[in-house]
Amino acid sequence: MPVQKRRAIIIGGSMGGLFAALLLERIGWDTHVFERVTAELSGRGAGIVTHPELVETLALVGIHPGDDLGVPIEERRTLGIDGDVIGRYRCPQIATSWNHLFQMLRNAYPAERYHQGKELVRIEEHSGGVTAHFADGSSMEGDLLLGADGIRSAVRQQFLPDVRPVYAGYVAWRGLVEESALPQAALQDLFPYFAFCLPPGEQMLGYPVAGAGNDLRQGHRRYNFVWYRPADESDELRRLLTDERGHTHSGSIPPPLIAARSIGEMRSHGERVLAPPFRELLRVTEQPFLQPIYDLESPRMAFQRVALIGDAAFVARPHVGGGVAKAAHDGMALAQALSTEVDVESALNRFEAERLAIGRRIVDQARRLGSYMRTRFESLEERQLAERHQTPEAVMNETALLTFLHGADFGQAERVQATM
Ligand SMILES: Cc1cc2nc3c(=O)[nH]c(=O)nc-3n(C[C@H](O)[C@H](O)[C@H](O)COP(=O)(O)OP(=O)(O)OC[C@H]3O[C@@H](n4cnc5c(N)ncnc54)[C@H](O)[C@@H]3O)c2cc1C
Incomplete structure (x- = not known):
């Protein structure tokens, strides 16, 4: 008898959801993506600065632009x-542009498993599975549910109602x-x-x-x-x-x-x-x-058979230019944990242990880069610290460079060849 594939229900059909779906398909999972919006997604965020890490993740899911x-x-x-x-x-x-990146992911994913006009309203976890309930009255059973539903995530709201942007x-x-x-x-x-x-x-x-x-x-x-x-x-x-x-x-x-x-x-x-x-x-x-x-920071990313990824878990200010790469890497870490651990809950705990720290680090880094744009400061020292990120050298060295993925820290201004 053929072994039945395990099923992942993915809520949110944007970058994070599609990356995760493609990565889970690759390790033998049966996936379904549910997107609230009825029309084809487009035009969000206009431009995206890419990095080698993003190109590597695209290659992993068979996309070679x-x-x-x-x-x-x-x-x-x-x-x-x-x-x-x-x-x-x-x-x-x-x-690149948001549209181009999205279209590449969308074309790589089987159309019959991408369900539009499906808004998640409630999740039920039970022994051995999880059920997603949608606004149109339909539901689906799975072994795992991923909340890839963005900054105002309905999945996060069910498990962490007090966590808000x-x-x-x-x-x-x-x-x-x-x-x-x-x-x-x-x-x-x-x-x-x-x-x-x-x-x-x-x-x-x-x-x-x-x-x-x-x-x-x-x-x-x-x-x-x-x-x-x-x-x-x-x-x-x-x-x-x-x-x-x-x-x-x-x-x-x-x-x-x-x-x-x-x-x-x-x-x-x-x-x-x-x-x-x-x-x-x-x-x-x-x-x-x-x-x-x-800014958005979730104190947890895993809830038995449910996990948060991408902007649903952490939103960093755009200065780090890494939202898409972070969402893609969440998917990679998840796929890796699920191929190492047979038990879904243990795999999600392993995923959370790895990604929580990275999520915190990127939010923190982006907060520092943008700190000088505030109108109010608590102290002179706070203002001076913020202003360190306002020089041309600091801005050019720190913007959209994904140092958070490698654990690098600040103080890189000496790398710049500024002609002041
Ligand atoms: C000004 C700005 C500039 C940026 N520049 C860059 C950049 O240069 N590089 C970069 O990498 N990133 C950039 N980003 C960040 C990037 O756009 C996001 O981090 C990334 O798109 C996250 O994707 P996601 O899939 O997690 O969430 P989202 O793209 O928000 O997708 C969530 C999806 O879930 C759906 N959804 C929501 N609720 C439900 C529900 N209840 N049921 C079903 N579906 C639901 C939504 O309709 C949506 O399609 C920028 C962001 C901003 C604000």
Whole structure:
């Protein structure tokens, strides 16, 4: 008689869920992915900076994008307010888009096991199994359930109802501009680079990504920017999340609903504090979007036959640029634990012991990198510590470099070849 495969129920069909599903399939599990959203996921997070670790994990699940991964970047640059280059750092990396990465994972996973429009509402654990109940009244039995359902995870809420995202005190304005729409100065001084501009207490950064349909041809690509700006929770954030009709959204606001006044203020502030090429970039950005920045730390990741992975467990501020790699590595650690331990609960405990420490470390590291963007400090010492991460050298050496995966620490500013 054939041995029945063990079944994993995966809640959340984004990056974390798909990586885990593909990795578990590889070790012989039967997997099913359940995604709440009915339409195909797309466009989230616009640009993603990749790392060799991410490419290795893609290869493990049979995805070999080669030159198709994204746009190669050779150098990081920081521009002063007058547009002068005040720092340079050679740092070859490939920037891709959320859509491209997602599509590669989605195409690699069997379509008949990816269930859209399925919202998890409740989990029941019982001896020998776990049952997922969905909003449409259906349910599924499995040997293991993974919560890959993001920052507001329903899985986490059932087991850790008091653990919630904590607002970091600043927001990110983001945007994506067609290469063909960029004025000359931006094309020349920004497009080839991972570029930064550092107004006091703020950070603007940008890098090139593929165009529509992963078009990597010159003239058809896009430039992606992220502009971090402080916004006090009780007044400024509330105002930014309030739409034209006076409705205040919780957590985030759909881009078309952002009030024209908020966008206008952001643009005119940019005219005062940003380097000229970034000002040009803002002027040609048709629909900026707004993302409040949060920290999230779960004290646990395993609950008998249920585990949390990716953003459901830990959300680090985007400065470390490692959310996707972290989610992928959670999946890898889980697959490794499940192939070592026969008993699911023991495997999940082993997984938790390994990944909790890494989750804490990445959140902590990202918090330090973003600490100078706060508006309030408890002490002068705290302010001085935060400001150490605000120099061009520190920003270029510490942003999106995944040192947390290898246990490296800070104080790497000497690596930078800044031309100050
Ligand atoms: C400004 C910014 C910039 C970033 N830049 C980078 C970068 O350069 N590099 C990088 O690696 N990362 C970056 N990230 C982080 C990255 O986007 C995330 O860490 C990563 O996508 C995590 O994926 P996830 O699958 O865990 O969660 P998510 O992508 O949030 O997916 C969760 C999924 O679960 C679904 N879901 C939720 N609830 C339910 C339910 N009850 N039932 C069923 N489905 C449900 C959701 O619809 C969603 O599709 C950035 C993030 C931000 C905010």
